[in-house]
Structure formats: C-alpha cells, structure tokens
Amino acid sequence: xSFIPNVIGRLVLVLYLGLNASLVxxxxxxxxxxxxxxxxxxxxxxxxxxxxxxxxxxxxKKQVEEKNRAIAMEKLVAQNKAALxxxxxxxxxxxxxxxxxxxxxxxxxxxxKTESQASTKLPxxxxxxxxxxxxxxxxxxxxxxNTCTCxxxxxxxxxxxxxxxxxxxxxxxxxxxxxxxxxxxxYEETPVARLPSTFEVSLYVNGQMIGEVKIRRDSxxxxxxxxxxxxxxxxLLRDSEIGMISGDANWRLSDKGAAAVLLxxxxxxxRIGTPGxxxxxxxxxxxxxxxxxPVPVVIExxxxxxxxxxxxxxxENSDALREALRATxxxxxxxxxxxxxxxxxxxxxxxxxxxxxxxxxxxAYNAGLGYWVVNALPPYDPTLITxxxxxxxxxxxxxxxxxxxxxxxxxSLDVWTWNGTRFIHTESSFSGMREELVILEGTWSLPTxxxxxxxxxxxxxxxxxxxxxxxxxxxxxxSAGRGMPxxxxxxxxxxxxxxxxxxxxxxxxxxxxxxxxxxLEQNRQKAxxxxxTASQWGDDPAIIAYEKICVSSSKNKQK
Numbered sequence: 018x019s020f021i022p023n024v025i026g027r028l029v030l031v032l033y034l035g036l037n038a039s040l041v042x043x044x045x046x047x048x049x050x051x052x053x054x055x056x057x058x059x060x061x062x063x064x065x066x067x068x069x070x071x072x073x074x075x076x077x078k079k080q081v082e083e084k085n086r087a088i089a090m091e092k093l094v095a096q097n098k099a100a101l102x103x104x105x106x107x108x109x110x111x112x113x114x115x116x117x118x119x120x121x122x123x124x125x126x127x128x129x130k131t132e133s134q135a136s137t138k139l140p141x142x143x144x145x146x147x148x149x150x151x152x153x154x155x156x157x158x159x160x161x162x163n164t165c166t167c168x169x170x171x172x173x174x175x176x177x178x179x180x181x182x183x184x185x186x187x188x189x190x191x192x193x194x195x196x197x198x199x200x201x202x203x204y205e206e207t208p209v210a211r212l213p214s215t216f217e218v219s220l221y222v223n224g225q226m227i228g229e230v231k232i233r234r235d236s237x238x239x240x241x242x243x244x245x246x247x248x249x250x251x252x253l254l255r256d257s258e259i260g261m262i263s264g265d266a267n268w269r270l271s272d273k274g275a276a277a278v279l280l281x282x283x284x285x286x287x288r289i290g291t292p293g294x295x296x297x298x299x300x301x302x303x304x305x306x307x308x309x310x311p312v313p314v315v316i317e318x319x320x321x322x323x324x325x326x327x328x329x330x331x332x333e334n335s336d337a338l339r340e341a342l343r344a345t346x347x348x349x350x351x352x353x354x355x356x357x358x359x360x361x362x363x364x365x366x367x368x369x370x371x372x373x374x375x376x377x378x379x380x381a382y383n384a385g386l387g388y389w390v391v392n393a394l395p396p397y398d399p400t401l402i403t404x405x406x407x408x409x410x411x412x413x414x415x416x417x418x419x420x421x422x423x424x425x426x427x428x429s430l431d432v433w434t435w436n437g438t439r440f441i442h443t444e445s446s447f448s449g450m451r452e453e454l455v456i457l458e459g460t461w462s463l464p465t466x467x468x469x470x471x472x473x474x475x476x477x478x479x480x481x482x483x484x485x486x487x488x489x490x491x492x493x494x495x496s497a498g499r500g501m502p503x504x505x506x507x508x509x510x511x512x513x514x515x516x517x518x519x520x521x522x523x524x525x526x527x528x529x530x531x532x533x534x535x536x537l538e539q540n541r542q543k544a545x546x547x548x549x550t551a552s553q554w555g556d557d558p559a560i561i562a563y564e565k566i567c568v569s570s571s572k573n574k575q576k
Contacts, residue, residue: 146189146307148554149465151447152281155274158450159281160463163554164310165189167282168463170449171253174271181261181268182449183249185279189286189309192293195250197241199230201261201268208266209234218263220245222252232263250295253279313468313556314490316476318437318500320372320412321365330371330393331361338373341397342389350404351377351387364409366435369393377404382420388433390440402433402440415440430462434470437499441555443468468555473500480511488515489523493561496526505530522562529566541566 146165152158156174161167169185180202187195201209201218214234220227227248230239241249252259253275261268280296283289287307290299331338338361346355353359359376366372370390377387386406389399406417417431432444445466473494479487492511495504509530515523525544528537545567551559 146285146287146310149445150281150285151463151465152278153274153450154277156271156450157274157278158447158463159278159285160447160465161282161285162464162467164312164467165286165307166309167285169275169278169282170463171270171272171275171278172450173269174273177269177271179266179268181270183270185246185250187282187286189307191303191306194243195246195295197246197249199232199239199241199261201232201237208264209237212264212266216263218261220249221258221260221262222248223258250279254296310554311551311556313441313443313551313554314558315434315441315443315468315470315555316436316490316494316499316557317413317434317470317472320435321367323365324368327363327365327371330363331373334395334397335361337395338391338397341391341399342373342375342387345389345399345401346377346387346404350385351375353378354387366390367437372409373399374406374409385417385419388415388440400439403431405431414443431466434468436557441468441557442466443470443555480514483518485515485518485520485523488512488518489520489526490558492523492526493558493565496530496565497561499561522558526562526566 146161149163150159150161150167157169157171159167159169166186166188171183171185173179173181182200184198184200185195186197187193199218199220212234215231216234217229217231218239219229228242228245230241230245232239249259253272255272257272259270259272261270276296280289283294283296287305288294289297290301291303291306292298292300293303293306343355348355354375354377361373361375363371363373369392371393373389373391375387377385379385384407385404386408387404388402388406388409390402391397391399402415403417405419406415407419408416410416413435415433417429419429420427427448427450429448430444430446431442433440434443443466444464446462446464448462476487476491476494480491488511492508492515493499494501495511496508497503509527512523512527512530516527522544525540529541529544545563548559548563548567552563
C-alpha cells in the first residue's frame with residue numbers, strides 16, 4: 018500500500034518542477050534568487066542563472082518543461098517500481114517498467130487537473146462590512162464608510178433654538194471603544210458671545226451632572242472623555258433629558274432616534290450579540306465582528322493631452338454616440354438628454370478613450386451632468402460614471418455637490434478620480450441634517466467613502482527617499498504601465514528595494530513574478546484573496562496586483 022503515498026508525495030515535485038515555468042533548478046534558484054529576478058521577465062523564456070556581469074542566461078520554456086518532466090518521471094518510476102513488485106509477489110505476476118509508467122502518468126494527470134482547477138478559480142472576496150451606509154431616524158443619523166468606521170450624529174430637537182451636535186465615532190474590529198465630540202452653536206447674538214475665550218460646559222442627564230468639558234470659543238468643539246461617553250450612551254438608549262450648561266447659555270440634545278441609529282451601527286459592524294454591542298449585547302465572541310479595512314490608496318492620473326481632431330469628435334459621431342449613451346440610462350436620471358434638450362461635449366482621456374458629458378437634469382436647487390467613458394472609435398461601449406455630476410476639476414476628477422433635501426437640509430459631496438484606466442469613487446460625504454451647525458462652523462462631514470488619493474509623481478519622490486510603501490507602489494505602476502511606460506525590470510528593482518525593508522506585498526510580488534517563492538501557489542491564493550477584497554473598495558495597488566498576478570495568471574492557465 019505504499020505506492021499511493023509515494024506517488025502523491027512526489028506529485029508535488031512534478032508539479033513544482035514541471036508546471037511552474039519559472040522553477041528549473043532548486044540549487045541555482047536558491048543561490049541566485051534575488052539576482053535572477055532582475056532579469057527581464059519573458060513569458061516564453063525561463064531564467065536559469067545570473068552571472069557576475071549581469072547577463073541573463075535563458076532557455077526556451079518548452080525545453081525546460083519537457084526536461085524537468087522527464088527527470089521527475091524517471092525518479093517516480095524508479096522509486097515506485099519496487100513497491101509495485103512487492104505487491105505483485107502474492108499474485109505471482111511480474112511488473113514491467115511500462116506498467117509503472119502508465120500508473121504514474123495517471124496519477125500525475127489527476128494531480129495536474131486538480132491543481133489547474135484550484136489555481137484558475139478566482140477567489141471570492143473575504144466577508145467584510147457592507148459598502149457604505151447613510152441612515153437617519155428622527156434627530157439622529159449614521160454614516161459608515163468603506164473602512165467599516167461608523168459615525169453617529171445626534172442633534173437638538175427641531176423646536177430648540179440653540180444648536181448642538183454629539184458625534185460618536187467607532188472604528189471596526191473587536192474591543193474598539195467609542196470616541197465622542199461635542200459641538201455647540203455660537204452666533205453673535207447668543208449667550209455664547211458673552212463667554213470667555215475658553216469656557217467650561219457641564220453635561221447633565223436627567224438633572225444629574227455627568228461631567229464637564231472645556232471648549233474654546235474659536236472652535237466650539239470639545240473631545241469627550243470615556244466617563245462622559247459611557248454615561249451618554251446609557252442615557253441615549255432610554256427616555257432621557259440630556260443638557261449642557263455654561264453660564265446663562267444652555268443646549269439640549271435630543272435622544273429621539275438614537276437607539277435605532279446605534280443599533281444600526283452595531284449591525285453594520287457585525288457587533289449584535291457580542292459583549293461590545295451598544296444595544297443588543299450577547300455572548301458571541303468579540304473576534305467575530307468585522308475587521309477594519311485600510312483606507313484605499315488611489316493613484317490620480319491626469320487626462321491625456323488633446324489629440325488632433327478631438328474638437329470634432331462629438332460633431333462627427335453625434336448620432337451614433339447618442340444611441341450608445343441612451344442604452345445606459347433611464348428617463349429618471351437623464352431625462353433632458355433623452356428628450357434631446359442637451360448637447361454633448363467631450364475631452365480626451367487616453368489615446369483610445371474619450372470622456373463624454375451632457376446635461377441630464379435640473380430642478381430648483383440642483384443640477385446634474387452625465388459623464389461616460391467611451392471608446393474613441395466605434396463601438397463606443399460607453400461606461401456611465403454618474404448622472405449627478407457638477408463638473409470636472411484638475412483634469413483628473415469628476416465631482417458632484419448636491420443639496421440633499423429642501424432649503425434647510427444637508428449637502429452631499431461625491432468625487433470620482435481618474436487612475437489612468439477607470440474612474441474610482443474616492444469620496445462620498447454628507448454635511449449632516451443640521452446644516453446650520455456644519456456650514457456655519459465648518460467642522461466635519463459624515464463620510465460613507467474615504468480614500469487616500471496621491472498623484473503619480475509623489476510616489477517617485479517618496480520612493481527615492483526610501484519609503485517602502487512608495488517603492489512598492491512605484492513597482493506596481495511600472496509593472497502595469499500606469500502613468501508611465503510599462504517596464505518589468507524597473508518594477509522588480511523597486512520591489513527589491515521595498516522587500517529589503519520587509520514590505521510584505523513587495524516580497525510576494527517578487528516571488529510571484531519570478532516563481533521562486535516557497536509555497537508559491539498557496540501564497541498566490543492568499544494574496545489574490547486579499548487583493549480581490551481590497552480591489553472591491555477601489556484600492557489601486559490591490560487592483561493592479563490582482564490584475565497582474567491573479568487575473569492574467571488565470572487566463573494564461575486556462576489557455
């Protein structure tokens with residue numbers, strides 16, 4: 018019965034040597050690992066050595082594969098022939114070498130099929146919190162963003178004249194505490210104007226003081242301590258009178274809607290039923306809540322310069338363009354265009370793509386422009402970005418500012434950033450239901466999408482100064498040809514510099530691009546899963562790495 022374990026144990030060797038085109042000689046790779054990956058990467062060739070003068074010695078990929086398969090097969094046959102002969106003794110039969118080869122080949126093909134199916138199947142994204150949330154109930158509202166951070170904002174009742182805002186923020190992850198800020202209004206005609214430059218505000222719940230905070234009159238914002246936050250959270254889950262007093266100035270915070278909003282926060286972060294839940298506590302393990310996600314990094318790339326004939330693009334293609342664009346919209350979101358009441362305009366995006374826009378709708382307080390990415394030549398294959406835009410800024414972003422409800426309510430802001438291949442929704446936020454606080458004092462917004470946006474040039478400067486994350490991203494940009502010519506040699510050089518500083522993803526990219534890492538396929542699967550998840554949130558480095566290593570690799574294997 019030793020034949021099967023022996024074969025299976027050595028199938029790994031066959032697959033490792035034969036299927037992976039980059040692994041040819043274990044000793045050579047081990048001694049020249051970092052040197053060999055500096056050779057230009059070529060899909061049809063395999064790097065086998067790197068001499069002191071920097072010359073890449075290469076062989077044809079097919080020849081190397083065939084040679085390795087033959088060597089591995091010979092070893093398997095020799096090592097398993099004796100086992101088959103021992104099993105055959107009792108049956109009084111002989112075992113030929115050809116019979117051994119047939120049995121070994123069957124097992125090898127089965128293993129190859131299993132490995133191929135596993136490696137070509139793209140991994141599903143990891144379970145994470147939903148993609149942003151804006152929710153309001155009575156005098157409270159909630160905004161949760163794409164990092165799973167939630168912000169609950171409570172205001173005074175509409176009947177109260179003095180404005181107040183309590184902002185409760187909680188990051189995702191187990192055992193995260195709630196932080197809080199208090200903001201009060203301070204018009205010139207209110208009692209606040211008579212207070213000193215720094216004054217104390219006493220907080221009361223049902224007539225009992227729960228603490229004091231100091232507030233500067235030039236900011237009117239105070240950070241709350243753990244004691245005050247804990248007392249306020251208890252009060253907000255039941256009918257309570259919550260007030261603030263300083264001299265003859267006073268404010269009252271409404272608790273109406275707070276319980277529903279805090280429950281929604283728990284639900285979004287996966288906390289319901291855990292000890293850390295704000296509303297519905299339980300015994301479920303705290304480590305089952307959603308993990309925090311990093312802020313996506315987006316690389317801003319300017320639009321391509323205009324080419325000859327761009328000014329005639331719309332006029333020469335108007336009818337066909339209109340027909341293509343109409344297929345992507347409805348009368349509800351772009352009625353003016355559908356009724357031929359608005360004209361088209363365009364700007365160059367890339368050598369092969371244009372950005373087309375038109376007036377979509379208009380009402381008493383707002384207006385919306387539609388933007389599409391289209392091919393510069395038929396078929397136009399339009400991709401709708403938004404029908405609520407306000408315009409283009411910096412020749413790299415589309416933005417939208419809209420008044421959300423009526424005369425007294427909040428404003429929204431949305432931004433889409435061009436990364437050289439697509440527009441990514443990099444910002445979405447609301448000013449809050451009580452605009453008299455936010456607009457007059459200008460302190461904060463409630464985001465549902467956040468991103469760190471950087472220009473291509475900034476990475477090179479930081480990379481040259483030794484910043485590992487910038488070196489890694491610069492390597493990705495060279496690898497993908499994003500904002501610069503595609504160059505795998507330069508990509509590897511930057512990955513090497515970042516890897517020397519122990520940048521984990523840079524090490525993975527080196528292994529995957531060169532095919533020299535241990536547990537190569539296992540690491541690829543794990544990395545692809547993580548990159549896939551991050552790419553769903555618009556993280557540019559994850560998008561590039563996923564498309565470079567995971568998507569293209571799967572397509573090549575399927576071929």
